[in-house]
Amino acid sequence: MKKQSVRLGVDIGGTFTDVVLEVDNSSYSTKVLTTYVAPENAIIGGMQQVCTKAGITPSEIGQIIHGTTLATNALIERRGAKTALITTEGFRDVIEMRTESRFEQYDLNLNLPEPLLPRQMRYTVPGRIDASGTELMPLTRADVEPVVDQIAAAGYESVAVGLIHSYLNDAHETLVRDVLAEKMPDAMVSLSSEVSPQMREYERFNTVVANAYIKPLMKSYLSRLEGRLRDEGSHCNIFLMHSGGGIISIESAAEFPVRLVESGPAGGAVFAANIAARYGLDKVLSFDMGGTTAKICLIKNQTPKTSRVFEVARTYRFKKGSGMPISIPVIDMVEIGAGGGSLAHVDSLRQIRVGPESAGSEPGPACYGRGGDKPAVTDADLVLGKLDPENFAGGSIRLDSQSSANSLTTVLGDVLDMDATTAAFGLAEVVDENMANAARVHAVENGENLSEYTMIAFGGAAPLHAGRLCEKLGVGRLLVPPGAGVGSAIGFLRAPFSFEANRSVYMTLDGFDAEKIRSLLVDLKAEATGFVRSCDADSPILSEFKAYMRYSGQGWEIPVTLTEDQAMNPDVATFEARFIEDYTKLFGRPVEGMNIEITVWSVNATTPPETVARVSEDPGSSEAPAQGDRKLFDPVVADFVDATVVLRNDMTQGAAVPGPGVITEDETTIIIPSSRTAVRQPDGCIDILVKA
Structure with missing residues (x-):
């Protein structure tokens, strides 16, 4: 077997690590819980599982493409290296002053995110380049050396260099790097003229600081990953997905780790664009809902919308301007709600709120039986009949329905005088309405009418909620592709360099x-x-x-x-x-x-995008074989109804499932609302349309 014909895609998420192995024209996938202390452990475990399924050894893998939330999480949780910033005199406080814009104009207690580096970790040097790139004031080694001596004495691991107008003339930044290399050879250095050579000093400085802040962490992780893979006998090339939707080398990723922020969701958008090309769809709304977050992306003409700036760690979840701006090429996605592990509570106005706190994989939702005692979205889905407690994640995790009901009653029901089912109904509706609202706003901001769009849903939790979301948004068509539960990892294998x-x-x-x-x-x-x-x-x-x-x-x-x-x-x-x-x-x-x-x-x-063949669509020519019925809560009638249960693997081309229905598979479950009918298309997509 040729090594290059065997490719592995790996997506580390906040709850699950998704692994997909493609061997020629066959695909094998698995989901394993993310191991936070050593994320490479989950990758190795998942790789071993899919290699066993495929009947190959890791040494036969020809290429590994990897995306991760590690960079994002390090910024959000402030778990980066001890980092210093060297900037131009007079500009020490730029990353703290921000742009002075108020994202919530009338809030007297506005809560702005703290800068990554406090003032005492920011240092200045003289010298000045003007807005045309001309040197106004020279910068000499004698100016830089005392500052570097201070930084060396303080024991910094990483240094960010951001000087005014260096995107036009990098001579001063290069001089600072030369002095750092001589006096601090073990320190990692990031220059703004290399990381983000763009105007607007706040965004540029913030981006180079973020790069320096996570660089030691990501270099260490990528080095450990290479070592573990070698130990398993895999000596293939490793590439990383970047936030702009393409693939870069592991060396480039280690040098510019800030480009990996949002790399996982970017893979999902590439996956959705590939499906859109198969169906000749020019207006697609990609919906990616995993264990920790949910995101949407507008895809027009089979190309995801892109941007030059995005924000992480927003202090106000949906408010632009409330986070840290990162100025790099990125697929333009909007976080539109919670993931399966997001926790619910009752606020001071006696309203149900969901997120941003997440149970993650440790301890996980209450139903995991790993010590979680607060209700998560997954707990609500279980109580409402969307999940089978005996066959979650292919049967690898048994869910405890009683623990879900107890947590819903304790945290929500006792406060609001509800039983467990009503509390679960309220939680699910809050999540779905939050996502629908954010999708509407994003569409209006881009001058789009979502009723003209087709939704493509993927991620472990998206097929559970996508049908209801389509009802709320007036979207008439929903596609759930094969491998939806590991969609981002598949997207890595579809992405160009x-x-x-x-x-x-x-x-x-x-x-x-x-x-x-x-x-x-x-x-x-x-x-x-x-x-x-x-x-x-x-x-x-x-x-x-x-x-x-x-x-x-x-x-x-x-x-x-x-x-x-x-x-x-x-x-x-x-x-x-x-x-x-x-x-x-x-x-x-x-x-x-x-x-x-x-x-x-x-x-x-x-590199050119993958060539795809158009699907010859089937309107539905047979009835899918049912495994039986189960009680499923219908939010339209606010009561349980009898839903047909079908195994996705049993559905042949043209097999139809009228709603209400449940289509199950190892990585996810598709919920078909009463208003819709699902048809299996020739490529394996489940095509969910409004009933005629």
Whole structure:
């Protein structure tokens, strides 16, 4: 067997670690509980399970692609290394002052996230580069050495360097790195001009600090993982999923670990885009709900929406501006609610609230029987009949229904005078309505009507809630692909090798400089292509060009996509026309008489996407064989109804299950509302449509 035909995808989540093995055209998967102290243990355990299922040894694996929430969790939980920041004199407090915008205008007790580094861990050096990249004040070794001596004496593991306007001229940052390398050879160093060479110092400084903060942790983890895999006999290449939806080498990931933030959910969006291509769908809402969080992503023309900035560790769950901004290329996803392990409580207004606290895998929801005594979403799903206590996770975890009922009664029912079923109903409706609300807001912000969209649901908990979510959103079609419970891990195996290079070079259309633009984009293309070529020496590489543009006086830009010809032969009339076209699509009309500015340029180099064959859809030609009935709570009638239970593996092409129904498999359970009918399509997707 050729090694390259055997590939392993691994997604470390907050509750489960998902492992998928592809051997030629066959797929084997498993879910194991995440091991927080040593995450590599769960990977090794899962790898052994799927290799046993496939009848191969780990030495036959040709490629491993990995995504993880470790970087995100380290930032949220403040578990990073002892880190110092070196910045320009006068800018020591930028990461604490933020942008001075108020995300909750009338809240007198606004709770802003604390900066990753307190003031005493931030150091300054003289020297100054201006907004055109010209040196105004020199920086010398004599200026830098005393500062580095202080940092060395304090015993810092990692150092972030963020100087003003270094994205245009990195000479001062490079000098600081040289001094650090001489005086602190064991310290890890991150330069903002390499991590995020973009304007806006708050976002740039915060990003380089985050990179430095998690760099020792991630380097240590990736090194341990390589060692454990070698011990198992696997000497294949290891690649990491990055937050922009592509794959980078383990060396690049260790150097720029901040690019791994959101890598797991990014894999899910790639997975959904692949399904959308199979069905020829141009408007898709990807819904990923796991054990800890749930996220949505708008996918248009089989391409996930992307962004240059996103936030982690929001102090107000759905409020933009309340978290730490990370300025890197990222698939634009919105956290829209809780995961299966998210815990419920009653607030001071006697309302049921869910999350953000999660039971995770240790101890897990009450029904796991591992010491959890607070009700989680999974406990509500169990009491409402959505889960089979004897066959959860393929029977590997037996659920305790009585523990779920007791926790729901103790925490919610006794306070609100409800029985366990009513408390579970309330908890589930709060979760589903929170997710529906956030999805509506995200759609409006992007000028989209969700009734025109098809939902693709994946993640262990999504198929349990997606049908109800579609009812609330007016979405008429829901697809649950095969392997939905491990969708992000499958997405890793579908993702191209890619890397996006960004640079801030400010220019107005009045001062349009075609030669400068061409030279800049050529450099960015070479940088991005070099990263991709380090991962894949043979495949052709495609380049995608974008200019981020705005009207003068506006505070934010919109991405304008350019063809390679437009990028390599820049013309001011073309740039203006493309901006006005995209601006009008987004906001309804252009603004007359305003000058137009370009702030950021980007080139994304990527290997070609996987070629997929269109599915020949089956409208439903037979009735699926039932395993029996079970009581399922129907939120529309607020009572239990008899639901048909079907094994997904027993459904042949065209087999239909009218709602209410339950389709079970090892990694998840699909709930079919009374208003819908499910049909198995030729590729194994369960296609859930409104009843005719």
